[in-house]
Amino acid sequence: MKKKYLYGIAAAALFCLLALGLWHIWQSSLPETAAGEKSVTVTVTHADGTTAEFAYHTDLEYLGDLLQQEGLISGSEGEYGLFVETVDGEPVDYHRDQSWWRLTCNGEDATTGADAVVLHDGDQYAWFYTTG
Amino acid sequence: MQSSCMTVTNMRGSTPPANRRLTTAELALFGLLGAMTFALKMAMAQFPNIEPVSLMVMLVAVSFGWRGLYAVYLYVFLEFAVWGIGLWNIAYLYVWLALFAAARLLRRMESPLIWAALSGCFGLLFGGLCALVYWISGGWAFAVSWWVAGIPMDLLHGAGNFVVALVLFQPLRRGLASFRRKYGAH
Numbered sequence: 001m002k003k004k005y006l007y008g009i010a011a012a013a014l015f016c017l018l019a020l021g022l023w024h025i026w027q028s029s030l031p032e033t034a035a036g037e038k039s040v041t042v043t044v045t046h047a048d049g050t051t052a053e054f055a056y057h058t059d060l061e062y063l064g065d066l067l068q069q070e071g072l073i074s075g076s077e078g079e080y081g082l083f084v085e086t087v088d089g090e091p092v093d094y095h096r097d098q099s100w101w102r103l104t105c106n107g108e109d110a111t112t113g114a115d116a117v118v119l120h121d122g123d124q125y126a127w128f129y130t131t132g
Numbered sequence: 133m134q135s136s137c138m139t140v141t142n143m144r145g146s147t148p149p150a151n152r153r154l155t156t157a158e159l160a161l162f163g164l165l166g167a168m169t170f171a172l173k174m175a176m177a178q179f180p181n182i183e184p185v186s187l188m189v190m191l192v193a194v195s196f197g198w199r200g201l202y203a204v205y206l207y208v209f210l211e212f213a214v215w216g217i218g219l220w221n222i223a224y225l226y227v228w229l230a231l232f233a234a235a236r237l238l239r240r241m242e243s244p245l246i247w248a249a250l251s252g253c254f255g256l257l258f259g260g261l262c263a264l265v266y267w268i269s270g271g272w273a274f275a276v277s278w279w280v281a282g283i284p285m286d287l288l289h290g291a292g293n294f295v296v297a298l299v300l301f302q303p304l305r306r307g308l309a310s311f312r313r314k315y316g317a318h
Contacts, residue, residue, distance in 0.1 A: 008245030015249040018256050019290055026283035111277075 166206025
């Protein structure tokens with residue numbers, strides 16, 4: 001077989017190996033989900049300062065799935081996952097007044113979008129209407 | 133005679149010396165290629181992480197030698213001028229240079245699979261290369277988490293680059309060589 005083809009096949013194999021390696025790294029980085037029923041609470045702080053609290057019992061594994069199923073949040077799917085636009089009936093518009101919904105998990109700012117937050121029994125989540 | 137010899141050597145990767153002064157024709161050509169790269173990217177913006185820039189960078193690297201960097205950095209300038217300079221695109225100052233240099237190293241290769249693999253690997257590593265900026269600005273932990281979170285996008289980028297280069301690189305390379313033979317552009 002010509003060297004040209006051998007080199008080409010080797011290069012394509014290298015590409016596939018690199019892709020597989022990256023896929024493995026990404027899979028390893030995903031947090032482990034917890035099976036079974038979980039009880040969580042969600043507090044919403046609206047623009048006018050009023051708060052509302054919700055308690056849920058669920059077998060779902062991700063916060064985004066739970067809150068969308070319950071109708072508490074809605075948004076649009078983007079390149080980086082779910083972009084939350086409405087919580088408890090109150091919409092935000094970042095382009096108009098730089099308002100957005102800030103999410104905390106057990107008192108700390110979430111490091112991912114709601115659709116990637118893994119539910120654990122007893123977790124406390126909070127949404128804050130935020131500007132700027 | 134000179135023209136046909138030039139074409140043969142160019143297809144094998146030989147390009148004009150980098151220290152020769154830029155001609156008016158080259159100035160116009162590189163301007164056109166840089167602007168075309170930007171326009172093509174905008175036209176394909178609806179396809180996430182499937183882009184023509186990697187293909188164009190490899191093409192100018194093998195067709196015009198180091199002088200092709202004029203076209204590459206004109207494209208980078210247009211990105212900065214239109215979108216502003218931010219953490220997300222400051223890496224353009226070196227990522228395209230890395231691909232350009234790799235293409236120069238492989239310029240004698242003719243297998244479409246090798247060019248597809250180069251472009252594909254660049255797409256796969258794109259997030260990692262860009263993460264260097266985040267390493268400097270936010271520390272290595274931030275850079276690694278940013279890179280890992282974007283791996284699905286890198287996989288899409290790599291696959292898109294692989295297919296685009298596999299289908300288009302060699303025909304366009306031959307087309308550019310033919311263009312240079314016909315119009316004597318260096």
